Structure formats: C-alpha cells, structure tokens
Amino acid sequence: MRVLRGFALLVLAGGLAFGENKVILKKPPKSLHKYYPPKSKNFEFLNNMYIMSTSFFGINLNINEGNWKGALEWANRLRDTYKKTSRMVPEWKKYFKPALADDLVKAVKSKNVDKVIKASKKLGQTCASCHRDNEIAVKLVYHYPSFDNLKLEDPVEFMEVKVGKYMEKMTNSLKALRIYLTQGQKDMAQEAGTNFAERVRGLRAMCSKCHTDKASEEIYMGKNLESALTKLEELLSAEKLDQKAIFSTLDRISMTCAKCHNVHLVPAMVQEALAK
Ligand code: HEC
Ligand code: HEC
Ligand code: HEC
Incomplete structure (x- = not known):
C-alpha cells in the first residue's frame, strides 16, 4: 500500500x-x-x-x-x-x-x-x-484584541488618553529624566523621574482590560518591576543624584517595556496599519 x-x-x-x-x-x-x-x-x-x-x-x-x-x-x-x-x-x-x-x-x-x-x-x-x-x-x-480602543488614565495629568499617547507621554518623561540628569539639573530630573515612575505603575490598569488572569499581569508588572521603581524613587530623592545607579535602574525597568513589546507591540502595529 x-x-x-x-x-x-x-x-x-x-x-x-x-x-x-x-x-x-x-x-x-x-x-x-x-x-x-x-x-x-x-x-x-x-x-x-x-x-x-x-x-x-x-x-x-x-x-x-x-x-x-x-x-x-x-x-x-x-x-x-x-x-x-x-x-x-x-x-x-x-x-x-x-x-x-x-x-x-x-x-x-x-x-x-x-x-x-x-x-x-x-x-x-x-x-x-x-x-x-x-x-x-x-x-x-x-484573533488579537485591539489596543486601539483602549484608554488609560494618565496619573500625572489626570486625563484619559489612548494607549499610544500614554506610551508617548511615559517615554517623554523617561527621555526628560535622562536629559536633565546628563545636564546636572537635579530638580527637573527628580520631577521627570517621578512622573515616569507613576506612569509605569499606571500601565497596570490596562492589563485587566484583556487579561482575566492576574498571573499574566505579574509576569511583567510584578515584584521585579515594583522593586526597580521603588529603587528609582529612592535614588531620585537622594541628596546627590547617583547618575550611574539611576541609569542602571532605568535599564532594569526598560526590560519590562521590551518584554511587553515583544508580545504585544507587533500585533498592535499590524492592526493599526491595516485599520487605515
Ligand atoms: C502591554 C504591555 C506594554 C508595556 C508594559 C509597555 N508598552 Fe509600550 N506599547 C505597548 C503597545 C501595545 C503599544 C502600541 C500602542 C498603540 O500604538 O496603540 C506600545 C507603544 C509604545 C511606543 C510607541 C512605539 C512605536 O514604535 O509606535 C513607545 C515609545 C512605547 N510603547 C514605550 C514604552 C516604554 C518606555 C515602556 C516601559 C516603561 C512601555 N512602552 C511599556 C505595550 C506596552
Ligand atoms: C480564500 C482563502 C482560503 C482558502 C482557499 C483556504 N484557506 Fe485555509 N485559511 C484561510 C485563512 C484566512 C485562515 C486563517 C483563519 C483564522 O485564523 O481565523 C486559514 C487557516 C487555515 C488553517 C489553520 C487553522 C488554524 O488553526 O490556524 C488550516 C488547517 C486551513 N486553513 C486549511 C485549509 C485547506 C485544507 C484549504 C483548501 C482545501 C484551505 N484552507 C483553503 C484562508 C483560506
Ligand atoms: C488589548 C488586549 C491586551 C492588553 C491590554 C494586554 N494584553 Fe497581554 N496579551 C494579550 C494577548 C491577546 C496575548 C496572547 C495570549 C492570549 O491570547 O491570551 C497576551 C499575552 C500576554 C502574556 C503572555 C502569555 C499570557 O497570557 O500570560 C503576558 C505575560 C501578558 N500578555 C502580559 C500583559 C501585561 C503585563 C499587560 C498590561 C501591562 C497586558 N498583557 C495587557 C492581550 C492584551
């Protein structure tokens, strides 16, 4: 046969x-x-x-x-x-x-x-x-839920914005922190850094709009991230800003961004492109 x-x-x-x-x-x-x-x-x-x-x-x-x-x-x-x-x-x-x-x-x-x-x-x-x-x-x-119709409360400006806009504001706080830190502008760096940390925490509210299981949320937004954010806030409130330690803490936080993007960003980009 x-x-x-x-x-x-x-x-x-x-x-x-x-x-x-x-x-x-x-x-x-x-x-x-x-x-x-x-x-x-x-x-x-x-x-x-x-x-x-x-x-x-x-x-x-x-x-x-x-x-x-x-x-x-x-x-x-x-x-x-x-x-x-x-x-x-x-x-x-x-x-x-x-x-x-x-x-x-x-x-x-x-x-x-x-x-x-x-x-x-x-x-x-x-x-x-x-x-x-x-x-x-x-x-x-x-097969992929859309991020496009989700809104998030911005904890700094107290207004609802779309996810893309939120990402932009959060990223701008991060960039501002790096710039002020490099230029030695302590107060401005502190403000930008605090805003950044608040905005990263605020991301968590978005997860449950799609995930019913808290375990998914924990993977990127769990203890590791929270300890990095607390560390950042400690470093920012110090008498003299430790640039090197702050940058290395930001790298830790950025891991969260990168991991979440690896899973969610590409589909979101394709959907957005095809929606036009
Ligand atoms: C849900 C997990 C998630 C996390 C965590 C996350 N992002 Fe995003 N990010 C997205 C999604 C989804 C988009 C696309 C949003 C859209 O355009 O509607 C995006 C878009 C962006 C964009 C625009 C990118 C582009 O090429 O269009 C930037 C910049 C960005 N995120 C920065 C960050 C930073 C910085 C962090 C960490 C501090 C972060 N994101 C954390 C999901 C995430
Ligand atoms: C006119 C377009 C078209 C034709 C013809 C077609 N398919 Fe598909 N097929 C699709 C699309 C679109 C998907 C993805 C659907 C989805 O994921 O919802 C798919 C998905 C599939 C899948 C994967 C299902 C999964 O679990 O992801 C199989 C298996 C499949 N097709 C078998 C066949 C077979 C066998 C034939 C021919 C006898 C066939 N298809 C003809 C469009 C087509
Ligand atoms: C617009 C819907 C949406 C939002 C908002 C969203 N996700 Fe997801 N996420 C998905 C989809 C779809 C998958 C693929 C697995 C699936 O289909 O459940 C996924 C997968 C994941 C995975 C890998 C597998 C799993 O299911 O655990 C993790 C971890 C994850 N997301 C974390 C997060 C975190 C953390 C946030 C908030 C910062 C978030 N997601 C926000 C839709 C979303």
Missing part, C-alpha cells in the same frame, strides 16, 4: 507558506467580518478550514488502510465544504477552483492512488495560495 505522504505534508502544515523571502499582510476583506467576533462567535470561516484539513487527512488515513468507502465520504465532505467556503467571502472567489474539488472526488472514486495524490496536490495549491496572501493578516486582525 502506497502512503500518501506528499499531500499529508502539504496540507497538514496548516496554512503558512514557507520558503519565500517576503510576508504579505493585506487588509482582510469586509465580508470576512461577519464570521468573527463581535459579529459572530462561531468562527464559521475558520471552522470550515478545520473541516477541510481534517477531510484531507481523512482521505489519506482511509486510503492507507484500504478503506476507499471511508475515503470517499471525506472527499465528498471536502468538496462540499470547499464549495460552501468559496461563497462566503466574494472578494476571495478567485482563490477557489471548485472543479479541482470535483476532480479529487473522481480520483478517490477511481481508487487510483496516483490520481488521488495528483488531485490533492492541485487542490492543496489553491489552499496554499490563499494562505500565503491572507492567513497571517487574518490571524493578527481577528
């Missing part, structure tokens, strides 16, 4: 296309919206993807066990779901080649393994070409 390795690999790799030296991030078409929250909680489009890739495997698995009847059932399911999916997002119609799904059913009916492999590859290529153009962007837009 021949094993259908060729298409098992092709399809089970999920969607992502490898081996190209570029990544495509196109704004997903409007008609996809209705298959994702908040419009729908059922993920109809994504579920069809699961059905199709399971069906591909169902064909493979059954043929390897000599169960052509079972294979045909999965082939029919694949064809039906493929055709149904092709009508869900009109803007993506061109990616679908329904005749190739019919060909696969015919190949399974013929009980000819080579024909099944060939037909599977051809159909699989239509999956891959849509994935290459759309999968990453769809994941970033629909």
Whole structure:
C-alpha cells in the first residue's frame, strides 16, 4: 500500500507558506467580518478550514488502510465544504477552483492512488495560495484584541488618553529624566523621574482590560518591576543624584517595556496599519 505522504505534508502544515523571502499582510476583506467576533462567535470561516484539513487527512488515513468507502465520504465532505467556503467571502472567489474539488472526488472514486495524490496536490495549491496572501493578516486582525480602543488614565495629568499617547507621554518623561540628569539639573530630573515612575505603575490598569488572569499581569508588572521603581524613587530623592545607579535602574525597568513589546507591540502595529 502506497502512503500518501506528499499531500499529508502539504496540507497538514496548516496554512503558512514557507520558503519565500517576503510576508504579505493585506487588509482582510469586509465580508470576512461577519464570521468573527463581535459579529459572530462561531468562527464559521475558520471552522470550515478545520473541516477541510481534517477531510484531507481523512482521505489519506482511509486510503492507507484500504478503506476507499471511508475515503470517499471525506472527499465528498471536502468538496462540499470547499464549495460552501468559496461563497462566503466574494472578494476571495478567485482563490477557489471548485472543479479541482470535483476532480479529487473522481480520483478517490477511481481508487487510483496516483490520481488521488495528483488531485490533492492541485487542490492543496489553491489552499496554499490563499494562505500565503491572507492567513497571517487574518490571524493578527481577528484573533488579537485591539489596543486601539483602549484608554488609560494618565496619573500625572489626570486625563484619559489612548494607549499610544500614554506610551508617548511615559517615554517623554523617561527621555526628560535622562536629559536633565546628563545636564546636572537635579530638580527637573527628580520631577521627570517621578512622573515616569507613576506612569509605569499606571500601565497596570490596562492589563485587566484583556487579561482575566492576574498571573499574566505579574509576569511583567510584578515584584521585579515594583522593586526597580521603588529603587528609582529612592535614588531620585537622594541628596546627590547617583547618575550611574539611576541609569542602571532605568535599564532594569526598560526590560519590562521590551518584554511587553515583544508580545504585544507587533500585533498592535499590524492592526493599526491595516485599520487605515
Ligand atoms: C502591554 C504591555 C506594554 C508595556 C508594559 C509597555 N508598552 Fe509600550 N506599547 C505597548 C503597545 C501595545 C503599544 C502600541 C500602542 C498603540 O500604538 O496603540 C506600545 C507603544 C509604545 C511606543 C510607541 C512605539 C512605536 O514604535 O509606535 C513607545 C515609545 C512605547 N510603547 C514605550 C514604552 C516604554 C518606555 C515602556 C516601559 C516603561 C512601555 N512602552 C511599556 C505595550 C506596552
Ligand atoms: C480564500 C482563502 C482560503 C482558502 C482557499 C483556504 N484557506 Fe485555509 N485559511 C484561510 C485563512 C484566512 C485562515 C486563517 C483563519 C483564522 O485564523 O481565523 C486559514 C487557516 C487555515 C488553517 C489553520 C487553522 C488554524 O488553526 O490556524 C488550516 C488547517 C486551513 N486553513 C486549511 C485549509 C485547506 C485544507 C484549504 C483548501 C482545501 C484551505 N484552507 C483553503 C484562508 C483560506
Ligand atoms: C488589548 C488586549 C491586551 C492588553 C491590554 C494586554 N494584553 Fe497581554 N496579551 C494579550 C494577548 C491577546 C496575548 C496572547 C495570549 C492570549 O491570547 O491570551 C497576551 C499575552 C500576554 C502574556 C503572555 C502569555 C499570557 O497570557 O500570560 C503576558 C505575560 C501578558 N500578555 C502580559 C500583559 C501585561 C503585563 C499587560 C498590561 C501591562 C497586558 N498583557 C495587557 C492581550 C492584551
């Protein structure tokens, strides 16, 4: 019995296309919206993807066990779901080649393994070409909550600002601290540094808008950060400012920024770019 390795690999790799030296991030078409929250909680489009890739495997698995009847059932399911999916997002119609799904059913009916492999590859290529153009962007837009409509209370100016604005104010306090410290302006450095510490603490209020688990919050905003912030405030209230110690404490705090950015910033940037 021949094993259908060729298409098992092709399809089970999920969607992502490898081996190209570029990544495509196109704004997903409007008609996809209705298959994702908040419009729908059922993920109809994504579920069809699961059905199709399971069906591909169902064909493979059954043929390897000599169960052509079972294979045909999965082939029919694949064809039906493929055709149904092709009508869900009109803007993506061109990616679908329904005749190739019919060909696969015919190949399974013929009980000819080579024909099944060939037909599977051809159909699989239509999956891959849509994935290459759309999968990453769809994941970033629909599976990631948006920072864009969140607001945070700025503890220094007592006003609500958007996250991007808040980051900017916080970063400006940090830069001002570095500048005044370098220029030896003690009072100004103290004020900028205190504002910076307050703004970093204020970030915490944002976490619970998405995370229900306090443990996530603790990872970046926990004891380590708080002890660095307390240390910064101590250093700032000293008689003579210890520039070196302050800079090294700022480096500790910046680790929090960098870690949180590694997880949250890239998706937020892509979403923002695609929202335009
Ligand atoms: C939630 C974790 C999180 C933490 C902690 C965090 N940031 Fe951010 N930061 C973000 C997100 C998300 C954005 C994008 C916001 C947007 O544009 O709507 C951002 C954007 C920024 C930007 C604008 C960057 C750009 O390239 O557009 C700066 C600057 C920035 N943060 C500085 C900081 C500094 C400094 C700290 C630490 C003191 C920090 N951030 C801590 C999540 C975080
Ligand atoms: C017209 C575009 C398009 C076509 C054609 C298409 N897909 Fe997809 N597929 C997507 C998009 C977009 C996603 C990401 C959906 C998401 O994450 O919500 C995806 C995701 C997937 C995933 C990953 C699911 C996950 O858990 O992340 C699998 C597996 C998959 N598709 C299988 C298939 C198979 C098999 C075919 C062909 C028979 C196919 N797709 C055809 C657009 C397409
Ligand atoms: C706009 C929504 C949003 C906000 C606000 C947000 N996060 Fe996240 N965060 C996510 C998403 C989405 C993930 C990916 C994991 C997931 O889907 O739950 C994630 C992952 C994480 C992770 C890694 C895995 C995990 O779930 O623990 C940590 C740690 C984390 N965030 C910390 C924070 C901290 C600290 C803050 C506040 C400073 C914050 N996040 C604010 C959406 C958010």
